[in-house]
Amino acid sequence: MDATVGMVSLAPLLLSAQLAAVTTVVLIVIGTPIAWWLSQTPSRWKPVAQAIVAMPIVLPPTVLGFYLLILLGPHGAIGSWWVELTGSALTFSFTGLVIASCVYSLPFAVQPMQSAFESLSRQTLEFAWTQGASKLDAFFSVAVPMSIRGFIGAAVLSFAHTLGEFGVVLMVGGNIPGETRVVSIAIYDHVETLAYGAAHQMSLLLLGFAFLVLLGMFVINKRWSMR
């Protein structure tokens, strides 16, 4: 964790990448059923659910972070339960950061998948059912592969958005090296202490990294869409 490039420690960068990757995986797993339900439900509660999912887009990260801090803190509803279960607190830990990031990036995962599911032809699914596929089978063998671009979009946006988060992390995670000191916090730190050189190097690294990740995913996306 103490590999360095120039005068900059790579640890925050690696931590950010790790956080974004874990968050993306978790969000695809929990976002898929939410997106599927939103795309298929005739329920009159759908707008309410949609509004809740979209809240993190509108709320200032500090508001979100504040509530998460209360909820995840050792005396909060989730936090106290976690302390009982594991003996350690959720706040100011990597696990706590993952939970906060998932809430923060949820709409960016759900919306691309939802719109991909919504553009599926219902009759194609009906054909799959009449061809002997159960609803779950048809979902995995037809709906998912047909919506692959929605999944790629969800992954790109979740990853990028988590990489770029700052406010929520600051509120929930603090600044513990190797545990919660992600790259955006490290850069803020460097600027605070007037270490502009280090801030420059780290920012440039993040800039290049973000660009390459996005470029890579868009290229993959293009490949898929041409098949």
Added chain:
Amino acid sequence: MTNSEHTAADSVISLKHELRRGDFELKVDVQIPAKGITGLFGESGSGKTTLLRCIAGLEPGLSADSRPVHKRRIGYVFQEPQLFPHLTVQKNIEFGTRRASKQTVNPRRAIEMLGLGDLLDRKPGGLSVGEAQRVAIAAVLLRSPALILMDEPLASLDQRRKEELLPYLDRLHDELSVPMIYVSHSIDEVSRLCDHLLLIDGGKIVGSGELHEMLARLDLPMLSGPNAGSVIEATPAHYDSDYDLTQFGFSGGELFVPGQYDTNADFVRLRISASDVSLCLTRPEKTTILNILPAKVDEVEDAGPSSALVRLVIGSDKLLARITRRSATRLDLKKGDSVFAQVKSVTVKR
């Protein structure tokens, strides 16, 4: 469906479905033969597709069958072919086969029968609608269903493509034992393909019976309008190359049809539209009409303000003639009268 698992052994399939949607009410309780093709004929909005969807389990209506769609073993060919775009033709066909509990149709035979040999490695995106529909039909066959539902499978094709696909459907009819319900609003398609006919109007079955019997009825408004006509099974006997005419034999005599038809065929279906038949009390002489058949009047029924339909018996076949009410009165046509039917045109359905 009572129980599609057993329909192959039973001689009938029971259809019992109820569904209410807004002003529309579907209420069906009817039995159809468990073999051959049953035509479901009706105007648009009469509930044809809704009934099919109920049978397949795709509608939440009241049905005797509570099993989920995928356990019903009912194949569904949609009007627009619904293939899986991410799979090759081969994989599309195998999709149902892999999920079937038993294999009743040989995959190679189905692929050959529907002429798909060259398409297997293609993706559905590169197929014409007609090709895609053939793939869909093969995929449905190889799912080994107990009943196949076809919802106007030709409706999204132009006339030329229809003509291309119809012979494939003929082969299914001739070579497969799996029963089929074929939805159509084209009496031509129905008389070519079907053995049994269900008439649906306003969500209710208004007539059900063997095709020839149904076509010969005069009391069904749906079949006594412009659609009125009869279907006759005939055997091609002889081809006259001098005049390019094929002679067909049937129970009531002979019919000449322009063109050359395969004289090795056991029998073909001839369709004679009621408007192409006129009547004469004495044998017409010096006429250009080629086909003149002695017949007995079976029934006369008004079919509109100016026209009447006459059902004739010729041999064991029945023939409809559309005449004016005025002629019916003038000739005083009644049951048992001997007449001569002049047949102006005959279409060979297959």
